[in-house]
Amino acid sequence: MSSRGWIFLFASWGLVSLLVVFCFYRLFMKR
């Protein structure tokens, strides 16, 4: 896969992972 493909893959996975981390951090850690 080209480097552009890997960038799209990791950017997308990174975005959704960050969203999960943000939400659950706010849910459990920061009340």
Add this chain to the structure above:
Amino acid sequence: VREREQWGSRIGLILAMSGNAIGLGNFLRFPVQASQNGGGAFMIPYFISFILLGIPLMWVEWGIGRYGGTIGHGTAPGIFDAIWKNRLAKYIGVLGIFLPLVILIYYVYICSWTLSYSFAALLHLYPSGDTTAALGSASKVLAPYKDYLGAYTGAGGNGLFLAPPLATIIFFIITLAVSLWILAKGISGGIEKLSTFAVPLLFIMAAILFIRIITLPPSSTTGATVAQGFAFLWEPDLSGLLNAKVWLAAAGQVFFTLSLGLGAILTFASYVKKDEDIALDGLATASLNEFAEVVFGSTIAIVTAVIFFGTEGAREVAGGGAFGLGFISMPAIFTHMPYGSFFGFLWFLLLFFAGLTSIVALSQPVIAFLEDEFGWVRKKSVFALGIFFILTTPMAIFLKGSLDEMDFWVATFALVILALFEMIIFFWILGAERAWAEITRGAQIKVPRIFFYLMKYITPGFLVIILVAWSWQQLPGVLTKSGTGIWFTRGFLAALLVLHFIVVHLAWKRRRR
């Protein structure tokens, strides 16, 4: 106003909402859509649609649902009627019960296939094919698996009707019985308990499959590697960004994956506590759904398809659509994979739990309607739903063409109409400031004010564009389809809709008395 049920815990609520959203589409529809619409470049319109359409609609459905719960209504007819003092409002709201109910007519049946397929994997009941044939043509290796699905659904039946074997019916009855049993236990005691068990289990199973697949060695027959599998889906074709079809496909995928415009999220939200932080809960729900879709959904089915069939073969497989990928290609792949019976079992069990948590969510609107508007107790409402299934599902099981026809009218078309009415009634009739206050009440996170304008102007506009474009694109093709089974299904849907209008009319008459 009668005391309404409530969710037992915040995490239980989020898991139930996620279970509602995560369905077969996350694992089957998404990879097919992405690979056919620009690969990695598909993710640009996808994320833009997620922000402009997905998150705003998700918050609106939570907000409108919680608002309804506080005034004793858990479904769209009651809530729309309370907000919009117009005789038509409650009849428009009928869509919030009608759509999930029609989807259930075939969804419970399809979900029962996944249960049957998981057992078939464990018991080595799939046909055994020739692995080396994968090199030549995917269709050749898939033929026995296509026949297997055909035999399971009774596609060989004559004339108008399908003739599935007894085992198919038994698995349907088991799936239906389990669903009704969970529903009878209530919001907290049934749906929430199922979700707190099934959703984490679903993530664990998906993670096991994900790890197995990304560590697969290159195929000895096709020579394809995991990297080639990723390339198949992620290699961006940036010219796709100039194609309206790609943008429409991305918006549609966001719509389906988050289960928007069905009335199910709205009903679940009506059992939320008055000062619950729905802004964060709604976002957390969407985030879990997106993780399941973008990470697991993009990897499990399509990467294995590339490794097994090669890039060209995978193109053929993806061209066969989400159903073909799930129920024809995956069994073929698992038959030839080391410990494939175990991984096949996991894959279909994962789909079963994804489906089951969606079934209970789609069932809740009609149960809530009977409880809220007719004062029925839960068990009586669930019993009535069971009778409805027994009377209607045979159509999806036995009548050729019926399933696809129902799927088009309710799961593609009408949900955009309901979503549009939700936006208009909440943000334009109740009032934008009141709607905004409803969504942000009790919020720990600061919801950016830009979403106020998105919800008021951009999201409804986006929905109108989708509705017009889909009508333009798909209606001519669908309307030219004809046949006894198809016309019977259309007549049935029209009659069922009229029956819904009558029931709502009776509920309001009863209320006036």
